[in-house]
Structure formats: structure tokens, C-alpha cells
Amino acid sequence: MTIKFLAQDDRPREKFMLKGRSSLSDSELLAIIMGSGSRNESAVELARKVLASVNNSWHQLSLLSAKELMKFKGIGEVKAISIATALEIGRRRAHQEIPDKVVISNxxxxxxxxxxxxxxxxxxxxxxxxxxxxxxxxxxxxxxxxxxxxxxxxxxxxxxxxxxxxxxxxxxxxxxxxxxxxxxxxxxxxxxxxxxxxxxxxxxxxxxxxxxxxxxxxxxxxxxx
Missing domain, CATH: 3.40.140.10 (Cytidine Deaminase, domain 2)
Known part of the structure; x- marks a missing residue:
């Protein structure tokens, strides 16, 4: 079943607009990044499978290379790059949150x-x-x-x-x-x-x-x- 056949409340993009980003589960967020699933499963289902493989850890997911992501059926080069790019943005955001003029005492x-x-x-x-x-x-x-x-x-x-x-x-x-x-x-x-x-x-x-x-x-x- 593809996303367009799911109930309105279960569509990640529509749910994002209706309820805000904080209402989305990890798999729904990843589904939005990927954009689509495979022939036999929705983007949300594929996202659940990917996250389950890394114990639902964004950190562990960020360690996977594009080639490793492409081992999942339904994830090609474009989706793999999109996932890696989104996680790299998160990493860089974390770096920028370090305040200026930190004092190092130990x-x-x-x-x-x-x-x-x-x-x-x-x-x-x-x-x-x-x-x-x-x-x-x-x-x-x-x-x-x-x-x-x-x-x-x-x-x-x-x-x-x-x-x-x-x-x-x-x-x-x-x-x-x-x-x-x-x-x-x-x-x-x-x-x-x-x-x-x-x-x-x-x-x-x-x-x-x-x-x-x-x-x-x-x-x-x-x-x-």
C-alpha cells in the first residue's frame, strides 16, 4: 500500500502540515526524506525497516555509507544521498550550537x-x-x-x-x-x-x-x- 492510499492522518507530509514536525515519528521523518518507498512497501514501512536495522538510532544510521544504505531494496543512489545529506546537516547544526568563547578549564x-x-x-x-x-x-x-x-x-x-x-x-x-x-x-x-x-x-x-x-x-x- 502506497502513501497516497493511506488515511490522511498517516501521510507524513500531510501530518507535518496539520500537526507540526514534532508530531512525526522517526520513521515518518525518514519517509519524508526518502520521498517514496519501494514497489511492495510504503516509504513509512521502508523507513521502519531501515531504522530497525540500526536499533532505531539516528547516530548509528549516520554511520552508514551511501553504498550500505543502497543495500535496502527500494533505496537507490538518490535516496541514499538524501538520507546521508539530512544526517550531515544535523551533524553540522550540532557543531554550530557550540557557543563562542567557551572557557576550557579541564x-x-x-x-x-x-x-x-x-x-x-x-x-x-x-x-x-x-x-x-x-x-x-x-x-x-x-x-x-x-x-x-x-x-x-x-x-x-x-x-x-x-x-x-x-x-x-x-x-x-x-x-x-x-x-x-x-x-x-x-x-x-x-x-x-x-x-x-x-x-x-x-x-x-x-x-x-x-x-x-x-x-x-x-x-x-x-x-x-
């Missing part, structure tokens, strides 16, 4: 600032937070992205950005898609290299975080800086 503050950027990625990325003398955030930047196991950092670019923003402190962070919080030898080496370079420029490396999906490791907390 590793937990830094983690909560950076987890929206790094916690759910499948490849490694290296980010830096630049702070002023009062430990207020003045700039956040992604410096590199790499393969599944490593992200190579150009220390010159890091400190060029720090100088451009008149930063006196830096917090660096990268993710481990594997879920391991144990620092690698490369993690230790790059931390030491950045700390030493910063000492010559009077720019202090305050912390280095390793971020996984639900946790983090702080070099500062573990007295490795």
Missing part, C-alpha cells in the same frame, strides 16, 4: 567541545583548539584527515594557525576509530614534537585528547605532557 571541557567533531568518524582526523590567555576558545580547526589507522600532522601548519589567531595555548585531539584509548608510539612522538615546538614560540600545549565514540584519553590527566 580535559572534560575539551572533550565535550570536540566530541561532536570526532566521536563518530570512521577515519582518523586531527583537530586543534586554539585558546587565548584566559583559556577561552578563539578558533577550532581540522588540520588533517587520514586513513583508518593514522592521521599525519604538519606541525608548521598547526603553529601557523596559532600565530594567525594570536593563540597562547593549544589543545590537540584526534580520534581512534578502532575504539582503543591507548596512545600509539606515533601519538606520543607527535605530542612531544608539538610541545617542544610550542616552547620556542611561547605557545603552550595544554592537552592532547584521544577520542573514541563514548570516551576519551587525556595526556594532561595522565601526566604525559
Amino acid at each position: 580535559s572534560d571541557d575539551a572533550y565535550h567541545l570536540l566530541k561532536t567533531y570526532l566521536s563518530d568518524l570512521r577515519t582518523e582526523e586531527f583537530w586543534a583548539v586554539f585558546l587565548n590567555q584566559s583559556n577561552k576558545v578563539i578558533h577550532i580547526s581540522k588540520l588533517t584527515h587520514g586513513g583508518i589507522s593514522q592521521s599525519i600532522v604538519d606541525v608548521r601548519i598547526l603553529f601557523k594557525t596559532a600565530l594567525e589567531h594570536f593563540s597562547t595555548g593549544i589543545i590537540i585531539a584526534h580520534n581512534h576509530p578502532s575504539g582503543s584509548l591507548k596512545p600509539s608510539r606515533e601519538d606520543m612522538n607527535i605530542t612531544s614534537k608539538i610541545r617542544e615546538a610550542g616552547s620556542f614560540l611561547n605557545i603552550q600545549l595544554l592537552d592532547h585528547l584521544i577520542i573514541t565514540e563514548n570516551a576519551y584519553f587525556s595526556f594532561s590527566d595522565e601526566r604525559l605532557i
